[in-house]
Amino acid sequence: MAASQAVTIAALTVVDSVRKRNQVTERFPSAPPRELPVDKGAVTIYTKGRALYDDMLAAIDGAVDRIYFETYIWKDDRVGRRFKDALIRAAERGVDVFCAYDVFGNLVVKQSFFKFPASVHVLRHLPWSGLRGPIVRRSPGLNHRKMLIVDDEVAFVGGYNIGSLYANRWRDTHARVTGEAVADLANAFVDYWNQISPKGSPYLESPTDRAWESPIRVTRNVPSVGVYPIRYSYLEAIDRASERIWLTHAYLIPDDDLTLALLEAADRGVDVRIIVPAESNHIVADWLSRGFYALLLSRGIRLFLYQNAMVHAKTATIDGMWSTIGTANLDRLSLMGNYEINIEITDADVAAEMESIFAMDAGNCIELTLTEWQNRPLAAKISEKVITPLRPLL
Structure with missing residues (x-):
């Protein structure tokens, strides 16, 4: 067999x-992003990568406090470099910038692309990240997440990786979120960073204003704790x-x-x-x-x-x-x-x-x-x- x-x-x-x-x-249909009020915030749904990337980059360029950026695939191409440059610019103007990417998802990307100045904190996720001790009983897990959280005020989450291929040739779906759910998405990044990052990495503080009940709920798989x-x-x-x-x-x-x-x-x-x-x-x-x-x-x-x-x-x-x-x-x-x-x-x-x-x-x-x-x-x-x-x- x-x-x-x-x-x-x-x-x-x-x-x-x-x-x-x-x-x-060939061309395929897409819907223009439309902001929909939800409770105390809003949800915007994207079906075309170019519009999504423009709004994500605008959020990065407008950041004043902190940026959490996480992706599975990050291509060394025009789109990928735009994101890299925007994150570096944010760090240079004093924004705390934290990035995470999956090593397996980027095996075909030159690792020199992922060299950043010290002002940008970068976490390379290996399949065995976060598994410590002589006996491993849990799935190592790839980091397949795609998120951007800016200033704990706006977040983006969905299926889009970062690259020119995805800008207009793939049909995917992503969401922009404002309101109470942003704190939960930020908390997901903070938990991941504090658990997976190596010794000596900055410790991130969790948001303190997370709502008990919200029409937007964040659900996340965490292999390191099963x-x-x-x-x-x-x-x-x-x-x-x-x-x-x-x-x-x-x-x-x-x-x-x-x-x-x-x-x-x-x-x-x-x-x-x-x-x-x-x-x-x-x-x-x-x-x-x-x-x-x-x-x-x-x-x-x-x-x-x-x-x-x-x-x-x-x-x-x-x-x-x-x-x-x-x-x-x-x-x-x-x-x-x-x-x-x-x-x-x-x-x-x-x-x-x-x-x-x-x-x-x-x-x-x-x-x-x-x-x-x-x-x-x-x-x-x-x-x-x-x-x-x-x-x-x-």
Whole structure:
């Protein structure tokens, strides 16, 4: 079996390499960012990287006190250098600047790019960061989070990494948040920094004005202490659904409990729709995801394949009231392995905007039917069977 899996993966990789070389990126729809009042703050949803980056850079340039910046991938390109230069400028004018990036996520980036002046505090996250002692019992975890918090007044969180590729060629979702939830996002960075940073690093103080109850909740996975609440937030929301569940995800490799929750929702008449990329940037993840299609379609769940661009969003909106935007994919790595962070928003206006964005994206999709899927080539069916045992790894 291992030999068959290796051959299958090698063949898929070759095919994917040829596809990417010949790929022509076409335009895809996006919604203009619109600020939506939520309780004592607001949420702005971004579906185009260029607009997001402009607002993030403006926030950095306007910082007067502190900046917390965290990303999984940080490219050494025009966009990546704009962020690096902006952070250095902020530090030079006296702003306390703290940055964290994942080493694994940036293996192809020259490490010289991550050389900063001493005025910028930089944390390199290694997969084993924060695990101390002779016996390691917990997942090491990649840092898959993407956040920017400025002056404890405004925060950005979502699926966008930092790079020119993502500015206008990938369809992703990010949120700008003001109000009480900013303190919770800042606290998430502070906790991470104080736990993971090496000895001698500055100790950060947690915000003291965090609200007990808010329509915007921050949910974060912390592998170093074995805490993974994002998975349970999805399970709880899906279980509560009575009308509709609309998901948009880059990689759809749910575990048994999540799969069952979606199937049971469809069985009780909930309108379950899922947007996934027709072809993502990870071909093995695509084929693992496709192994779920027959079961989902046979139970009435509708699948939409996004065309002409990589959809990298990690979002859901349920029953016109509950929505989530964040960094966690619906796969084992995100839900039970990585450092991840999502916001949950209980607000009808935000849900309406999320539904509008979902409808826009669905218009750029081809809906997959059960008959079409059952008639796929035999070679595809065999390949899916061969690599199915690899699901627990992703």
